[in-house]
């Protein structure tokens with residue numbers, strides 16, 4: 001009897017690398033992703049990408065447009081590569097027209113939205129901000145300024161860490177060149193947005209500027225829901241894995257942003273290791289440990305540099321919405337003791353996004369750590385809940 005399929009959830013860099021390496025070992029591999037095409041966040045629609053070309057020739061069964069809303073402990077070996085999403089922190093005006101996520105604006109532009117001739121303020125934290133600003137410029141928009149919440153000292157420490165990674169240094173220099181003339185303010189946060197006017201605080205100074213769009217994102221949050229449903233242990237908001245990317249649940253591997261935010265190189269090498277290990281090629285997997293350790297050191301430096309300042313908890317005013325699906329304001333949440341209490345008393349996190357936006361914000365704002373997800377983690381048609389057997393094509 002042939003070995004059962006290896007199921008990979010998520011077709012970003014980590015999932016694509018995992019699927020290709022497992023298929024290269026002669027295993028049948030099924031790759032599932034909710035997007036219309038593989039590539040994840042960074043390779044969205046990039047047909048030139050060499051890993052995507054490799055995937056096309058790999059024999060992997062790719063099923064795009066497939067959302068995995070729940071998982072039970074499967075018979076098949078499973079590799080989770082569900083990536084990360086943006087962290088939105090609420091401030092007055094964050095739900096107004098004209099305000100998007102930083103990565104959200106990037107995705108819009110990549111899918112054809114015209115930004116030509118528009119002014120954009122890019123704010124929040126992390127390496128996504130310069131990447132988005134650079135894309136806005138290349139697409140004919142003008143970047144008013146970049147507001148980064150971390151300090152110049154943290155940025156300097158990060159730059160020093162880059163010295164040991166020449167390829168990263170070259171990428172950063174290229175990004176800096178593409179942003180020549182754009183003000184990049186550290187210790188700078190958006191206090192409010194109102195009808196195209198942004199109010200910012202830089203240290204103790206307050207200033208305002210006009211813009212067409214405000215793109216705001218405070219880093220990334222791993223998509224751990226499916227891993228948590230399977231019982232995998234989490235550590236500091238990410239899935240805990242060993243050097244072979246094996247989680248604490250036998251037969252379940254995890255790779256990429258899901259195991260800690262660290263960028264595309266980390267996702268690729270972890271995906272390769274997970275695919276090889278899941279297919280039983282442990283010596284080949286072990287040969288990649290050095291690359292994986294280097295990627296994790298970079299990830300640690302990144303997370304130290306852009307750690308969120310506690311002062312950001314003062315951003316929302318009483319009337320500021322935290323849960324925009326159910327219209328729940330900061331004043332209704334701030335006295336509560338837990339996420340569970342918030343759900344029971346206010347319906348916070350119980351709307352269409354199922355807490356995918358507000359839960360991470362609430363965790364940061366109020367320190368609630370009791371967010372155990374329940375299936376379905378994404379909304380599904382009622383008919384599917386009534387008759388899960390109607391779901392076609394279950395891999396065996």
Ligand SMILES: Cc1cc2nc3c(=O)[nH]c(=O)nc-3n(C[C@H](O)[C@H](O)[C@H](O)COP(=O)(O)OP(=O)(O)OC[C@H]3O[C@@H](n4cnc5c(N)ncnc54)[C@H](O)[C@@H]3O)c2cc1C
Nearest residue numbers: 010012013014033034040041068082083103256257263264
């Ligand atoms: C909005 C955004 C923009 C980014 N832009 C950049 C950038 O410009 N430059 C850069 O260097 N890095 C960027 N990053 C970081 C980048 O995502 C990572 O470096 C890299 O792509 C991570 O690869 P991954 O495979 O771990 O995850 P991802 O690329 O996020 O891939 C995960 C995939 O899993 C799918 N998925 C998740 N859950 C499910 C589910 N339940 N069912 C089915 N499919 C599922 C997702 O749709 C996605 O396609 C961005 C991240 C985000 C969130």
